[in-house]
Amino acid sequence: MGMAMVKPVFIPKSQRDTIAERERLEEEERQLEELVKKRLEARKIETRQIVVEEIRKEEHIEKALNEEANIEDVDTDDELNEAEEYESWKNREIARIKRDREERDARLKEKEEIEKVRNMTEEERREWERKNPKQLRQTKQKWKFMQKYYHKGAFFQEGVDDVIQSAGKDDIYSRDFSEPTGEDKMDKSILPKVMQVKHFGRSGRTKWTHLVNEDTTDWNTPWATNGPLRAKYNAKMAGMNAPIAKPKGSKKMKDWDAK
Numbered sequence: 082m083g084m085a086m087v088k089p090v091f092i093p094k095s096q097r098d099t100i101a102e103r104e105r106l107e108e109e110e111r112q113l114e115e116l117v118k119k120r121l122e123a124r125k126i127e128t129r130q131i132v133v134e135e136i137r138k139e140e141h142i143e144k145a146l147n148e149e150a151n152i153e154d155v156d157t158d159d160e161l162n163e164a165e166e167y168e169s170w171k172n173r174e175i176a177r178i179k180r181d182r183e184e185r186d187a188r189l190k191e192k193e194e195i196e197k198v199r200n201m202t203e204e205e206r207r208e209w210e211r212k213n214p215k216q217l218r219q220t221k222q223k224w225k226f227m228q229k230y231y232h233k234g235a236f237f238q239e240g241v242d243d244v245i246q247s248a249g250k251d252d253i254y255s256r257d258f259s260e261p262t263g264e265d266k267m268d269k270s271i272l273p274k275v276m277q278v279k280h281f282g283r284s285g286r287t288k289w290t291h292l293v294n295e296d297t298t299d300w301n302t303p304w305a306t307n308g309p310l311r312a313k314y315n316a317k318m319a320g321m322n323a324p325i326a327k328p329k330g331s332k333k334m335k336d337w338d339a340k
Contacts, residue, residue, distance in 0.1 A: 221259065222257070222259045222260075224259060224261075225261050225265060225268065225269070226268070226269050226270040226277075227265075227269045227277065227279070227290060227291065228261050228265045229265055231258055231262075232258075277290050278290060
Protein backbone atom coordinates (compact mmCIF):
# COMPACT_ATOMS: atom_id res chain seq x y z
CA MET A 82 0.00 0.00 0.00
CA GLY A 83 1.44 3.40 -0.99
CA MET A 84 2.01 6.56 1.07
CA ALA A 85 -1.11 8.57 1.87
CA MET A 86 -1.03 12.02 0.32
CA VAL A 87 -2.19 15.08 2.23
CA LYS A 88 -5.00 17.00 0.68
CA PRO A 89 -3.86 20.52 -0.30
CA VAL A 90 -5.63 23.26 1.62
CA PHE A 91 -5.84 26.81 0.34
CA ILE A 92 -4.62 29.50 2.81
CA PRO A 93 -5.51 33.14 2.18
CA LYS A 94 -2.65 35.63 1.66
CA SER A 95 -3.46 37.50 4.88
CA GLN A 96 -3.00 34.32 6.91
CA ARG A 97 0.28 33.15 5.37
CA ASP A 98 3.17 33.30 7.92
CA THR A 99 6.02 33.37 5.39
CA ILE A 100 4.73 36.47 3.61
CA ALA A 101 4.11 38.30 6.91
CA GLU A 102 7.61 37.47 8.11
CA ARG A 103 9.17 38.71 4.86
CA GLU A 104 7.22 41.97 5.00
CA ARG A 105 8.24 42.49 8.63
CA LEU A 106 11.96 42.05 7.77
CA GLU A 107 11.67 44.42 4.82
CA GLU A 108 10.04 47.03 7.05
CA GLU A 109 12.81 46.74 9.66
CA GLU A 110 15.49 47.09 6.98
CA ARG A 111 13.80 50.17 5.57
CA GLN A 112 13.59 51.76 9.03
CA LEU A 113 17.28 51.00 9.64
CA GLU A 114 18.27 52.70 6.37
CA GLU A 115 16.20 55.76 7.27
CA LEU A 116 17.88 55.90 10.69
CA VAL A 117 21.36 55.76 9.11
CA LYS A 118 20.42 58.57 6.68
CA LYS A 119 19.15 60.73 9.56
CA ARG A 120 22.39 60.20 11.51
CA LEU A 121 24.51 61.16 8.49
CA GLU A 122 22.48 64.33 7.97
CA ALA A 123 22.81 65.22 11.67
CA ARG A 124 26.61 64.65 11.50
CA LYS A 125 26.93 66.90 8.43
CA ILE A 126 25.01 69.66 10.19
CA GLU A 127 27.20 69.28 13.32
CA THR A 128 30.39 69.41 11.20
CA ARG A 129 29.23 72.61 9.47
CA GLN A 130 28.55 74.20 12.84
CA ILE A 131 32.02 73.28 14.12
CA VAL A 132 33.69 74.72 11.00
CA VAL A 133 31.67 77.96 11.29
CA GLU A 134 32.60 78.26 14.97
CA GLU A 135 36.32 77.78 14.24
CA ILE A 136 36.24 80.39 11.48
CA ARG A 137 34.55 82.86 13.84
CA LYS A 138 37.23 82.23 16.49
CA GLU A 139 40.06 82.79 13.99
CA GLU A 140 38.44 85.99 12.74
CA HIS A 141 38.01 87.21 16.31
CA ILE A 142 41.67 86.49 17.17
CA GLU A 143 42.94 88.14 13.99
CA LYS A 144 40.77 91.21 14.66
CA ALA A 145 42.05 91.47 18.23
CA LEU A 146 45.66 91.19 17.09
CA ASN A 147 45.20 93.89 14.44
CA GLU A 148 43.63 96.24 16.96
CA GLU A 149 46.18 95.68 19.76
CA ALA A 150 49.34 95.23 17.66
CA ASN A 151 52.05 97.79 18.27
CA ILE A 152 55.51 97.92 16.70
CA GLU A 153 57.03 98.94 20.04
CA ASP A 154 55.91 95.68 21.63
CA VAL A 155 58.44 93.74 19.53
CA ASP A 156 61.77 93.55 21.34
CA THR A 157 64.59 93.54 18.81
CA ASP A 158 68.18 94.71 19.13
CA ASP A 159 69.25 94.18 15.52
CA GLU A 160 70.07 97.85 15.04
CA LEU A 161 71.04 98.66 18.60
CA ASN A 162 74.78 98.85 18.00
CA GLU A 163 75.67 98.33 14.35
CA ALA A 164 79.38 99.11 14.79
CA GLU A 165 79.84 96.46 17.50
CA GLU A 166 77.85 93.87 15.54
CA TYR A 167 79.92 94.59 12.43
CA GLU A 168 83.20 94.17 14.32
CA SER A 169 81.99 90.89 15.81
CA TRP A 170 81.00 89.62 12.37
CA LYS A 171 84.33 90.73 10.90
CA ASN A 172 86.29 88.85 13.57
CA ARG A 173 84.27 85.70 12.97
CA GLU A 174 84.76 85.95 9.23
CA ILE A 175 88.52 86.49 9.57
CA ALA A 176 88.78 83.50 11.90
CA ARG A 177 86.80 81.37 9.42
CA ILE A 178 89.02 82.40 6.48
CA LYS A 179 92.15 81.71 8.52
CA ARG A 180 90.86 78.30 9.59
CA ASP A 181 89.97 77.36 6.00
CA ARG A 182 93.39 78.45 4.78
CA GLU A 183 95.18 76.43 7.47
CA GLU A 184 93.14 73.34 6.63
CA ARG A 185 93.86 73.79 2.91
CA ASP A 186 97.59 74.22 3.56
CA ALA A 187 97.61 71.15 5.79
CA ARG A 188 95.96 69.05 3.10
CA LEU A 189 98.41 70.26 0.45
CA LYS A 190 101.36 69.60 2.76
CA GLU A 191 100.11 66.11 3.50
CA LYS A 192 99.63 65.40 -0.20
CA GLU A 193 103.16 66.63 -1.01
CA GLU A 194 104.55 64.50 1.82
CA ILE A 195 102.80 61.40 0.49
CA GLU A 196 104.13 62.01 -3.03
CA LYS A 197 107.61 62.57 -1.65
CA VAL A 198 107.55 59.29 0.29
CA ARG A 199 106.21 57.38 -2.71
CA ASN A 200 109.11 58.53 -4.86
CA MET A 201 111.74 57.48 -2.29
CA THR A 202 113.87 54.39 -2.50
CA GLU A 203 113.82 51.75 0.23
CA GLU A 204 116.92 53.19 1.97
CA GLU A 205 115.56 56.73 1.84
CA ARG A 206 112.20 55.59 3.16
CA ARG A 207 113.80 53.78 6.12
CA GLU A 208 115.82 56.90 6.93
CA TRP A 209 112.70 59.06 6.68
CA GLU A 210 110.72 56.70 8.94
CA ARG A 211 113.58 56.76 11.47
CA LYS A 212 113.54 60.56 11.58
CA ASN A 213 109.72 60.75 11.53
CA PRO A 214 108.49 57.93 13.78
CA LYS A 215 104.77 57.25 13.97
CA GLN A 216 102.94 58.53 16.99
CA LEU A 217 102.22 55.73 19.40
CA ARG A 218 98.61 55.19 20.26
CA GLN A 219 97.46 55.80 23.77
CA THR A 220 97.77 52.62 25.80
CA LYS A 221 94.43 51.14 26.75
CA GLN A 222 93.60 50.61 30.37
CA LYS A 223 93.48 47.00 31.50
CA TRP A 224 89.90 46.03 32.22
CA LYS A 225 88.74 44.04 35.18
CA PHE A 226 87.62 40.44 34.97
CA MET A 227 84.17 40.21 33.27
CA GLN A 228 83.82 44.01 33.12
CA LYS A 229 80.94 45.25 31.00
CA TYR A 230 81.61 47.22 27.82
CA TYR A 231 79.87 50.53 27.19
CA HIS A 232 80.18 52.34 23.88
CA LYS A 233 80.96 56.02 24.33
CA GLY A 234 78.90 57.00 21.28
CA ALA A 235 79.76 58.05 17.75
CA PHE A 236 78.43 61.62 17.93
CA PHE A 237 79.46 64.89 19.58
CA GLN A 238 83.01 63.78 20.27
CA GLU A 239 85.78 66.29 20.81
CA GLY A 240 88.70 64.90 18.85
CA VAL A 241 90.87 65.10 15.76
CA ASP A 242 88.04 63.93 13.52
CA ASP A 243 85.82 66.83 14.54
CA VAL A 244 86.67 69.05 11.55
CA ILE A 245 83.88 71.57 11.97
CA GLN A 246 84.46 71.80 15.74
CA SER A 247 80.83 71.17 16.62
CA ALA A 248 81.56 69.60 20.01
CA GLY A 249 82.00 71.79 23.03
CA LYS A 250 84.95 71.62 25.41
CA ASP A 251 83.22 69.91 28.29
CA ASP A 252 84.47 67.42 30.86
CA ILE A 253 82.12 64.75 29.56
CA TYR A 254 84.10 64.53 26.30
CA SER A 255 87.29 63.60 28.14
CA ARG A 256 85.63 60.99 30.35
CA ASP A 257 87.29 57.59 30.51
CA PHE A 258 84.62 55.13 29.40
CA SER A 259 86.76 52.13 30.31
CA GLU A 260 86.48 52.77 34.06
CA PRO A 261 84.43 50.19 35.96
CA THR A 262 81.05 51.29 37.28
CA GLY A 263 78.45 49.71 39.54
CA GLU A 264 78.95 45.98 40.00
CA ASP A 265 82.10 46.03 37.87
CA LYS A 266 84.02 47.70 40.71
CA MET A 267 83.95 44.40 42.57
CA ASP A 268 86.69 41.88 41.84
CA LYS A 269 84.73 39.01 40.25
CA SER A 270 87.80 36.80 39.93
CA ILE A 271 87.55 35.89 43.66
CA LEU A 272 84.01 34.54 43.24
CA PRO A 273 83.36 30.79 43.00
CA LYS A 274 83.60 29.31 39.54
CA VAL A 275 79.85 28.79 39.27
CA MET A 276 79.21 32.50 39.93
CA GLN A 277 81.68 33.74 37.33
CA VAL A 278 78.99 34.12 34.66
CA LYS A 279 76.86 37.02 33.47
CA HIS A 280 73.45 37.50 35.12
CA PHE A 281 74.07 34.84 37.74
CA GLY A 282 70.86 33.69 39.44
CA ARG A 283 68.58 35.09 36.74
CA SER A 284 66.61 33.33 34.02
CA GLY A 285 68.81 34.93 31.35
CA ARG A 286 72.15 33.89 32.81
CA THR A 287 74.83 32.85 30.34
CA LYS A 288 76.77 29.62 30.29
CA TRP A 289 80.12 31.06 29.20
CA THR A 290 82.40 33.68 30.75
CA HIS A 291 84.69 34.97 28.00
CA LEU A 292 86.42 33.76 24.83
CA VAL A 293 89.85 33.31 26.43
CA ASN A 294 88.44 30.91 28.98
CA GLU A 295 86.61 28.91 26.31
CA ASP A 296 89.46 28.89 23.77
CA THR A 297 90.16 25.37 22.51
CA THR A 298 93.17 26.17 20.34
CA ASP A 299 95.96 23.62 20.63
CA TRP A 300 99.28 25.45 20.37
CA ASN A 301 101.26 22.17 20.32
CA THR A 302 100.19 21.31 16.77
CA PRO A 303 102.91 21.23 14.07
CA TRP A 304 101.45 24.20 12.19
CA ALA A 305 101.43 26.36 15.33
CA THR A 306 104.97 25.72 16.60
CA ASN A 307 108.06 27.43 15.19
CA GLY A 308 110.12 24.30 14.67
CA PRO A 309 112.27 23.06 11.81
CA LEU A 310 109.28 21.58 10.02
CA ARG A 311 107.51 24.93 10.09
CA ALA A 312 110.65 26.75 8.87
CA LYS A 313 110.99 24.28 5.99
CA TYR A 314 107.36 24.83 5.04
CA ASN A 315 107.76 28.65 5.18
CA ALA A 316 110.82 28.49 2.95
CA LYS A 317 108.72 26.89 0.21
CA MET A 318 106.06 29.61 0.36
CA ALA A 319 106.15 32.21 -2.40
CA GLY A 320 107.57 35.58 -1.45
CA MET A 321 108.92 34.62 1.98
CA ASN A 322 112.59 35.14 1.14
CA ALA A 323 112.19 37.67 -1.65
CA PRO A 324 113.09 41.31 -0.78
CA ILE A 325 110.21 43.76 -0.55
CA ALA A 326 110.54 46.26 -3.39
CA LYS A 327 108.46 49.20 -4.49
CA PRO A 328 105.76 48.19 -6.99
CA LYS A 329 106.57 49.32 -10.50
CA GLY A 330 103.02 49.99 -11.61
CA SER A 331 101.39 49.37 -14.94
CA LYS A 332 102.28 51.04 -18.24
CA LYS A 333 98.74 52.38 -18.53
CA MET A 334 99.05 54.32 -15.25
CA LYS A 335 102.45 55.73 -16.27
CA ASP A 336 101.02 56.94 -19.56
CA TRP A 337 98.09 58.49 -17.69
CA ASP A 338 100.43 60.33 -15.28
CA ALA A 339 102.48 61.60 -18.20
CA LYS A 340 99.39 63.28 -19.67
